[in-house]
Amino acid sequence: MNRPKMMAWLLVSAALAAPAPGLTAPVESSPAAQAQAQSATSPIRLTRHTPAFWRVTFSNPPLNITGPAEIRRLAQIVDQIEADASVKVVVFDSAVPGYFMAHYDLLKPLEDSTGMAPGPTGLHPVPDLMVRIARLKAVTISSIRGRASGIGSEIVLATDMRFASRERAVLSQFEVGAGFAPGGGPMARLPRLVGRGRALEILIGADAFGGDLAERYGYVNRALPDADLDAFVDGLATRIASFDRQAIADTKRLVDQASLPPDQEMRAGWDAFITSVQRPAAQARVQALVARGLQQPGELERDLNQQTAKYRE
């Protein structure tokens, strides 16, 4: 990138990223979350329950913010899933209370993202990851509790099935409210999943969808009572893990053919994000959000979809 070009994330000073007063004891920083924060070496954990049933757990408190480092870690995990001859089903979930994944890291320098080498598909590593998750021979299931917003929503949309806590899941694509286009492919996936009308409401209304409404819209397969979610998802994964690996792969391959968007649409989505996030309108909105607590545990992140609409030029 050229020097003169404005870059949204570079303009964000480190000072703004420091915790704001009154946010030192947020709800999210429970002892459990703090304990998880100390295992800094495993922001994304891979657990092999059996050779056939694996689990990917986002454990990067307080918000499961995902940036270039986490994308690299996820790509490694996808490499492992692709290379393994036994795995049949992979569950994606979160160990962070309140958050499946808040959104992409908007405080790191933009070049950290734009400078990444392309992935195996030839796409930038973010759309590359989304495309490769969707094409895994193994079946992937998202178990959603807490906010899955921005890239959190995009990752669950890349997995094969989505189950949500009725009381505690929140799905959203908040990006348009913050002045830029989503980058991980929801413009390609949502219209094919929920129809054009609901896709445009999710993407351009950019509001939060609880479990029940997400089910009514088809954004998730089903919303389940929070107390039942884990048993349901583990039961389904265990069931699929008992099936024949080749029969699963044969069936999924033909569903892929009928339903996956062309890679070019995923590429176009990432390009739209990178272009739009550098515009002055996006920079002003993101900086206003940072000043009010973006990427810090607290009210702004918990209520991000409403907070974006409070911006005044």
Place this chain on the structure above:
Amino acid sequence: MNRPKMMAWLLVSAALAAPAPGLTAPVESSPAAQAQAQSATSPIRLTRHTPAFWRVTFSNPPLNITGPAEIRRLAQIVDQIEADASVKVVVFDSAVPGYFMAHYDLLKPLEDSTGMAPGPTGLHPVPDLMVRIARLKAVTISSIRGRASGIGSEIVLATDMRFASRERAVLSQFEVGAGFAPGGGPMARLPRLVGRGRALEILIGADAFGGDLAERYGYVNRALPDADLDAFVDGLATRIASFDRQAIADTKRLVDQASLPPDQEMRAGWDAFITSVQRPAAQARVQALVARGLQQPGELERDLNQQTAKYRE
């Protein structure tokens, strides 16, 4: 068109179009509706609430019948939306009690429709209008109260999102019941929106869908209690109007790529309508409906989907 060819609408005599006895004080002709009828110069009103938030209100009582003149007026409004650098969101609603839009004008001579010059897309002005509404950079939202049938349903399907009064919205494609194919593109749009099975039921069952069932089918985004509909739609429009115009347009453009039908399918739909409506079967059915009160306020229009099935050859 050649002389010898039969033309459904030409065969309808002016006498048949006169009000039938006992229909002089229909429910639809409330004082408000009569007042609106007097503002004959604005059958379709354009209101600019703010530079970013516009509203298109169908106010052509008693039924919001739409024919060539209204198509021209709508095309002018679409020209204005396309040309304006500030508008971000446009709400479509109705000021006519009981009707969002009953259907296309079936009493005007057919040549008034077939003789129209093509629109900017090269399509006939009706499919041209449908295609251009769907491709606007601004987001469009239908607020549906009363019957949205035939071209009323087709216009709400051309807009980006649809919200319906739970108690007072009725959506339908009644056309097959009247002997002809719908012309404004629902064969292209509905299967992509609600799936093939429900699309075929809507189009060939040709019955009326209330707000709740329309939501269950995905025909509308959501049905809301009638008392909440206006506040909800205005709130969503105000919210979107506060967002960045370019971020909205970038996002919508990619959703368009993933979800809009090819223009050729819209052209084929109009051709199917024009061909089918001239057949003797359609002429006989339409004339029977006219004799029983078509395009007049009253029971036949209110219950059109059931009335079509009473035809006997």
Place this chain on the structure above:
Amino acid sequence: MNRPKMMAWLLVSAALAAPAPGLTAPVESSPAAQAQAQSATSPIRLTRHTPAFWRVTFSNPPLNITGPAEIRRLAQIVDQIEADASVKVVVFDSAVPGYFMAHYDLLKPLEDSTGMAPGPTGLHPVPDLMVRIARLKAVTISSIRGRASGIGSEIVLATDMRFASRERAVLSQFEVGAGFAPGGGPMARLPRLVGRGRALEILIGADAFGGDLAERYGYVNRALPDADLDAFVDGLATRIASFDRQAIADTKRLVDQASLPPDQEMRAGWDAFITSVQRPAAQARVQALVARGLQQPGELERDLNQQTAKYRE
């Protein structure tokens, strides 16, 4: 097929197909079902209620198992529908208590299926049948009571609309649980009907879906109280039968263009089934199911989706 190749169904001995002890008085063998079993010449009945309204009734107790002979009979019926100038609507239902159609015949020699001559579309007779049902000019409606699993689900997915008994319908694609891919096209149809996420759950979770959940997923148009199902479906069929045949065909043709999968995807589905069912994994699972009562009335068939998951290698 070459001799050395293993063939799943050939390996199933006649002994295994004999009734297991304790299954001599199954629930399904009611007097009515036994009576129907005696009319062996009409496992699939064609009834012409009127010239415009026909009915195809599966009456092959105790399970409505469908194999090469039934496919041939169905193809003849489709020939008749295609050739008739009057028929507008065809209802598909079952006269067998508990079963719309259990699944494909897995006890006949595989060559009985693979050796069939291609149908008019050039496809194998199973996908040929599915493709031809979907393209009929007449509208087809499935009325689902009892289990519609495997090819039963595939046939209802080939029809234009599906209505299910809320209490007594069960839809499923059980195949992946039995070690092989479904063959009648659900990988092509389900993602387009219910979205990728729910399609993958149905196909690879391979579990049973009752009427309500099938409606929520869009697998059926609607679930209705069992007591209302017949009147609803007959009412809809009678209504459609009163409409103009050409208007129906014109409208359906354009919906077909917008929503039918390419024939090549249907071909690929059948090939995936034939290939996968011959693998040792499938053979072992199918034989284990046969040993426990497959294709016999009783608990295993009634609970097939759960029983498949009990297999241990």
